[in-house]
Amino acid sequence: MVRSYFEQGTHCVLVDVGHSYRGLCNLVNGYYFTYEEKNPIRFNPFFIADGDVLDTEKKESIKTLLLALWKKDNEVFKRSEYVALSNALSGYYDFLDTDRAVFPCFNSFYDYLKESFVDRLKADNVKDRDFDVDNFLYVLRPYYSGGEFDYLLNATENLDLLRQRFIVFELDNIKDHPILLSVVSLIVAELFISKMRKLKGVRKMILIEEAWKAIARDGMAEYIKYLFKTVRKFYGEAVVVTQEVDDIISSPVVKQAIINNSDCKILLDQSKYQNKFDQIQELLGLTEKEKTLILSINKANDPTKKYKEVFIGLGNQLSRVYRTEVSLEEYLTYSTEESEKVKVQQYAEKFGGNYRLGIAALARELRA
Template identity: 60%
Template structure:
């Protein structure tokens, strides 16, 4: 049987002529400039900032000449996460993290902006004069080249205004990004294949009366093309109830429900048609007079006349700009059952915007064709409605999904909406952007909220990226991670200090690997001994501070000369008891200035045979300076009046030593239960 369906080639119906100087030229001589748009991330914009973004759009659109078209096109495509497991330096946990999220679906967002210069005649054309309905398209010549030059200049101003806003970034697309090149698809090919991948194979397009198909995908179109479909009031932003409380607001843009919150493959097209403002108002004046003359035959005419008068009053009194607007949500699926669910989802999301969901079945091919980048002037005029520029801009989607940081340093987190892993820099990037002036972090949450779980995740990745990590723990939260690092480095790292009766915590404050005692080390030793000698409420006399300082300096000089003296508290105690006592006698230091017997008596519990003789006489000689992962577990001694202060001083001395000597290396100290 002979096929009775009328088929034609895309080449014959193709409405675009060429790309010259980065501009798309249609066969009807329309000029279009294309941009890639970067929007702020979801849940990061306040209500005042939404107002600022809206104001920037308003100022930018105002610079465009009459009969310009602003077309913002947001693609939301379902993609699968591709893990990066081929790198050799990946640890077991990092590789397991990547494998866990392998092929996880998420909704990716691609945003484009097309600015088109049309003509008065093109802006009034109906759907029956679309290039789809013409048998042959004869290329036209640009009639007013001066107007084209002014349009290109206005586009440059538009771009500068938006980029200077600090929230929205426009990047002009080059010719290769529009038309594509060998092995890489351009935005026009991507639009015809309803994808954003580098596919260069076009699909068959079926324009059937009951449905439209692109390949195996069936399209479902919802439109906002009539004032009656819109809510009584629109705004720059709205409250997101799921993440808001009685005392705090989480704000999203007004059109966010049909953006990243609509979890299906879809394109959200937003059109603004800038006509001659004065001519628009003049036509409305004429329409109002006609309605007035016909009001005796129908009360509806009188109501319409009142609405038109109100529109004109607003325009004249507030200086508002009259424009035409249209928005549509184009979703698709290759499964009819899923398509039914998608149709319901789109309708419910539009209802969240207080709009009337209108499922459009007849104009789908025409609106799809008008959405081709560069073919915006082919839009059917009867599908648009009159409004003001400010209200039309409220229908723009103003946020995108979370993005990975470009910074090489950071941690892997997961998008709360889609569950996709992201690389986030919470240390360097906020400082570069001027959000903060330091890298300090405070992790706050109730018991069981996951503070230690997150911290394990963070410090493990910081360690794997070369940072020195010192943890002060209460509750053995980092024992597993420390053991993993200890075993992986064969005992070279992952040092874990904790107190048990069988293996009490022990240090040697007099040990340095390189034998060099700098000022910080000397001060740390003096502070430690003063803590052991004097009570918190007992301040040392000046003469006692000088005597102690001289004793520490003389002992350090001794161990530097005599290698047979083992640096530890035992030999320091013996030096003060014998050698330093004789030095004081030679200097005639009085007992009231420095009572050496009292000093030795107070410190005797830390000397050999004393109650705490293990505390400051460790023979392990650990070099904490070059150990990259150290945990001090203080749960058993946090209330001990002697062990806790000593351990605290040792911890601070170790970290300060890292701060002073390890230049150019990232270091962090983390204190659990810091509030206590």
């Protein structure tokens, strides 16, 4: 489904746990953000791509990020601190306009604060109780060059997130990390809202796989609720994927937002819930006819063909079971089987990292 959307021109933002989309991302030359020890996850919220502008929304998202890194969850920020950060950002971007040799990133922002902005605060006679800049610099020091997280906000590649049509945020290795998960969650939220508001007349979708459980835990439940209520107004779609319906029920905020605002429901084989399907039926508001259709999935498949069945229901108006059959090339692209993923990677490397050529060659060999 995601591949079809992409081929129709949709901007796809995917949040995943489990590397399900690496193959497809490689095939379409998308951006793949994940955390590995040798190649940690990197962003650059300070960078403004050609054609983009530093608007109020961009400034607010950077301030929200800086405040989240500076203050604990239970700490409230003062109005004076908010104003000081606004002034700091405005001064920083004015400084960038005067010196094009400086690369916009957290490192240069931090340098600006300690070298220029501190003097400006003194000149304006700003007291520490109004904005403790020394405390701010100390707390954010780990994100500056040489700090523990100096890679996080200083990316020099994969910067044009607004115009990149296929972006995957893989949270597998950071889903329990209090700092990295918070930063990534904020960046995902800011990115998709930016796409929603700035890409006029362009379809955009955000698909949150099992990762939504980690995100909702991190205070993002309200954002998910906001998404499902507003995304359609901006020619967008929000999609949530889960293997356990109980996961949705466990969050009352998310439960109401997702169930009440999802006219399209797609269900795969529910055989293991055969004897307790009544709960799912009630939660999803399914009719008796739809229940019968869903429980018929994969019960009488044609043994001469390799396919799986899927139920698609559109707002209780149209409900059908469809056969889903993909080519060998597609199967190799989507497969999450480790041995198959390794083989695809090896074949792609034979063609200089070109996944399309590598998959085509592997498929020819398997058929032969």
